Amino acid sequence: MTFPILGSKTITDRVFCSWIRCKRKAWLDLNQNSKERIWSAHRALQLDHQHKSLSEFLSEKPRRGLSALQEGAAEVIGMRLKGITPLGLDIEAHPPLLKKIKGKSNWGDFLYVPVAIKQGQRLTRENRLSLALWGYLLEQFQKVQVQYGLVISTGKNGLEVQKIAFTKKIKAELFEALKKFQKDLSKEDQPGLTSDRKKCTLCSWKNYCDQKAAQEGDLSEVNGIGAKRKNILQEIGIQNLNELASTSEDYLRSKLSAYGTNHENIASQLIRQAKVQRDLSPEKLTPNMVLPELISAKGVLIYDIESDPDARHEFLHGFIFIKRKENGEWSVKDSEYQPILNLNKKSESLAWKKIKNKLNSFSDFPILHYGETELLSISQLGKNQGENVEEVKKIISNFIDIHSRLKEGWLLPVHSYSLKVVAKWLNFNWNQKDANGAQALLWWRQSQKLKAGGEAAKKLKSILRYNHDDCIATWKIAEWIINNN
Ligand code: SF4
8 A cells, every 4th residue: 555645655674774763864765855865984884794794694605586485595685575564554675684494384394584684782673673574574475474583793702693583562563663654754744853863973864964953953953962851951941052042040950950960960051052052152161271281292192093893903093293393383284194003903912012112202292182092992902912000001191182171171162072073163174075983994894805905005095094184183173272271
């Protein structure tokens, strides 16, 4: 059955998964001009992970299509399952893999169960419900009940396979979700932005929605407001950034006290942050200097790491030393980028020696980094390499986290205090357009699959260029703090 508003559009399991993540995303997938979407390195990383997990799981080369199912192939890819939901909506699904198990179906003494691939440790609602949907459609297709599905994932502990039973509870959850899904898709207007804007980082509609959020002064644009706090503010009648900026502190504190002291205590900060964003004017939070260590420093070492979080592997440690001239100016132009590559875990002890030597040779200078990664990484690397605890403490004693100093000392007219957002606010541009951490990770993973030289070298060069820019961006922020100390 088709629904008038949906017309001839094909409703797929992908749209259903989009809806589970964000109702607006499903609506945009179906109705918005796809030119507004952006390519995201996160999606490419996800596909790469799926491919890796499948390769490890497959017992033989999988076969493709309906004839493979009818002949009882062990594993089948590329199947398109068509069926109807309990409320009569036509839906089409493309499970990544169907696996043969013992049993009876309309094809013989075997049947198939669906296989889903999860990323990360947690089994998400999206994993669970898409698997249940495939099981439900597969039942219509092979005319036999499907009792369970499999969820596979490869990570630092190798391949993990989880069996998910299609219980009454999970089926009821699926049918309820499909009912709401159909109702939402039938709406004429775009649903609002998701309350949890963290989800937007991975979404192909990010730019489109960011523009809308900024235009409308959505509360989620205010730094410090996540999904829960946005709902609370709306409940007490504050609908957007301007309204929050104009609210009196006493009023907000008294209203937020009903939701707990952690909300009450942040009332003043929320209003001040909203004002700073509305007026586009930074506000200093302390009469003290934010970076006093740099007043008499003769130079600074900037440090930035690139890593593969799934493999817990920091593959690049990048450094730039910026010297201070006699006249007090910082000679950024003459600074030299000094990368240390840690190509694989086996060479970690050699990389550690180089990193330790580098940091020790700059022990008279402040070492600036953005966020806690570098500090945690050096502590962990030292521990892994059996380094003396006091020695590690000495190495990190002159580390300065620019991100935490900035947050303690300033409110800026930005929706996020990430390196990218703050540096862009200071008009710093990365040399490689749209480069980000996910893109660097993708380059890294791609380079690992290529033969040394040629394309692999090009990818490594791009990573180094990106890391170099991250170091300079860190410096730009530190420099702004010094100039406004
Ligand atoms: S960018 Fe965010 S709000 Fe927009 S569709 Fe994606 S997840 Fe939803």
